[in-house]
Amino acid sequence: MGAYILRRILLMIPTVFGIMAISFLITQFAPGGPVEQALANLSGQNTSMVERISGSDAGDFAAQPTQQQGGSAYRGSQGLAPELVERIEKQFGFDKPPLERFGMMLWNYLRFDFGDSYYRDISVIDLIKEKMPVSISLGLWMTLIAYGISIPLGIKKAVTDGSRFDVWTSTIVIIGYAVPGFLVAIALIILFAGGSFWSIFPLRGLHSSGAANWPFHLWLLDYLWHLVLPVIAMGLGAFATTTLLTKNSFIDEIGKQYVTTARAKGLSENQVLYRHVFRNAMMLIIASFPAAFVGAFFGGSLLIETIFSLDGLGLLGFVSVVSRDYPVVFATLYIFSLLGLVISLLSDLAYMWVDPRLDFESREV
Numbered sequence: 001m002g003a004y005i006l007r008r009i010l011l012m013i014p015t016v017f018g019i020m021a022i023s024f025l026i027t028q029f030a031p032g033g034p035v036e037q038a039l040a041n042l043s044g045q046n047t048s049m050v051e052r053i054s055g056s057d058a059g060d061f062a063a064q065p066t067q068q069q070g071g072s073a074y075r076g077s078q079g080l081a082p083e084l085v086e087r088i089e090k091q092f093g094f095d096k097p098p099l100e101r102f103g104m105m106l107w108n109y110l111r112f113d114f115g116d117s118y119y120r121d122i123s124v125i126d127l128i129k130e131k132m133p134v135s136i137s138l139g140l141w142m143t144l145i146a147y148g149i150s151i152p153l154g155i156k157k158a159v160t161d162g163s164r165f166d167v168w169t170s171t172i173v174i175i176g177y178a179v180p181g182f183l184v185a186i187a188l189i190i191l192f193a194g195g196s197f198w199s200i201f202p203l204r205g206l207h208s209s210g211a212a213n214w215p216f217h218l219w220l221l222d223y224l225w226h227l228v229l230p231v232i233a234m235g236l237g238a239f240a241t242t243t244l245l246t247k248n249s250f251i252d253e254i255g256k257q258y259v260t261t262a263r264a265k266g267l268s269e270n271q272v273l274y275r276h277v278f279r280n281a282m283m284l285i286i287a288s289f290p291a292a293f294v295g296a297f298f299g300g301s302l303l304i305e306t307i308f309s310l311d312g313l314g315l316l317g318f319v320s321v322v323s324r325d326y327p328v329v330f331a332t333l334y335i336f337s338l339l340g341l342v343i344s345l346l347s348d349l350a351y352m353w354v355d356p357r358l359d360f361e362s363r364e365v
Contacts, residue, residue, distance in 0.1 A: 011216045012341045036322045114331035124331045134312030146238040156248025177240030182303040185233035204309030230308045249281040
């Protein structure tokens, strides 16, 4: 077991390196980078922007229509002094060759030093910490509730396959899967958040105004009350997928020969189901957990965060990509990649917990 875990940890190094290298390479060819955006603002004679970005004397450079000697690699640099362009490049770190910038980024990231945001007066790690509670709340509760309901429901549907219960629950599950989450979110707001009918649930944020001064039990109830609608809107798709996956996995295992043998030995249906079928059928569910968790944690919450006015990592990542705030983009990508790899390793270890017969020592990575 120890050797397998060590191999998996060592394999994370080239994996993360490859993810960061490909992403860094793509940004080198993406138009509209931070330097180009700054130059576009400066070329419009926006002296307040000039002074904010490049220093108090940068307005003098921008006001002098100079001719670029030898041309410039940036669009929008016409009419700006070369000294100003160089100053902006240095501020954003683009005065160094790409390989040197990539090497410095990796060295800093190994020490979890992510620098500062280009456009916000805050360090990247503090910015991520500020947005993390929203994403943790949405992803964690959605995953726990979806799996907590889907697995028992999927087992029940597998045992009663073809019954009336199976048919009508399948209908509900498929409808829930087919309807996009943002439409569910809008419908929930209309129905329960003061849209047109009832005003039962709050519409924005994780807490009511002044909740920080409330007793803990009231603070917790207020927190859970704010999460009801966004978690329901996010969870329907995952709920349907996990339910059907669990049902199909159990049906496949129930039809195998070892189940017939167990029944012939006189074991009850519960003993057959939970002592023999469960650990084999759950392998597929566990295998799907890392992707589902990471997707719910970071990728699936952008629209939900926007609709319910929740400022989390999904919205942060989108805004950072659009504004070319590369320190935030690369830092979140690095953290998400590491987290995904760690969860994948924990998923493999969960295999052993479900089925101790697995031999990790002899398994190839």
